[in-house]
Amino acid sequence: MDTEALEIEEISLEGYEVVRGEFISQAGMPVVTFDGFVVSFNAASLKIIPDTESILFMINRRDNTLCTHPCKNGEKCSFRWCSYGKKRQPRHGKCDEFVLRLMKFTGWTFDYKYKLLGSVVKSEGVTLLKFDIVSAQKFARKNVEDEKLRQGTARINPEGWDDGFGLSLAEHEKEVNMPVFQENTTIIIDADKEGDD
Numbered sequence: 001m002d003t004e005a006l007e008i009e010e011i012s013l014e015g016y017e018v019v020r021g022e023f024i025s026q027a028g029m030p031v032v033t034f035d036g037f038v039v040s041f042n043a044a045s046l047k048i049i050p051d052t053e054s055i056l057f058m059i060n061r062r063d064n065t066l067c068t069h070p071c072k073n074g075e076k077c078s079f080r081w082c083s084y085g086k087k088r089q090p091r092h093g094k095c096d097e098f099v100l101r102l103m104k105f106t107g108w109t110f111d112y113k114y115k116l117l118g119s120v121v122k123s124e125g126v127t128l129l130k131f132d133i134v135s136a137q138k139f140a141r142k143n144v145e146d147e148k149l150r151q152g153t154a155r156i157n158p159e160g161w162d163d164g165f166g167l168s169l170a171e172h173e174k175e176v177n178m179p180v181f182q183e184n185t186t187i188i189i190d191a192d193k194e195g196d197d
Helices: 043-048 096-106 169-176
Strands: 017-019 031-035 038-041 054-060 065-071 112-123 126-132 137-140 166-168
Touching: 031 043, 043 126, 054 096
Parallel strands: none
Antiparallel strands: 017 166, 031 038, 031 112, 054 065, 065 126, 112 126, 112 137
16 A cells, blocks of 8 residues: 555644553563462563573562573572473472562562563673562462452552553653663762762
């Protein structure tokens, strides 16, 4: 079709909201789930890092992120994240102490299961999966004692999410953009200014 022959209407993007990633299917995105003491990844995570059967968990307390770093099987502190067979499938693993510490750090409770959507990053040529702990999706857990569902598996959204789809395009781009530094960049922090420690 010849687009030059069509009359194309000019519009303003003001008033539009970028739909949150949490509201869209997560097919192909890395996901880690914390359900009680059980930790599991989705199949997409395994496909992104295809040549490893174990990972290291790494937590950055400053920016509240969790990263997975590929490692060799049996390496100290490693977590086996896939099955032992020829066909690699996600494996559920119990991590009692890790989950307890993570819950204390985040304020999570055992009433919910938590799902983190991730992104793919590289560090020194190694592919990592990075997850934002703060934006965890919350789902009500089954009440095992009564063997009944206390609530369906509907997601429990943070305050302010129920009345809209997401951020404006300008706010979204501001959140996504990160400062990029060229080689040999010098950053000077001036501690002599009044009010600085």
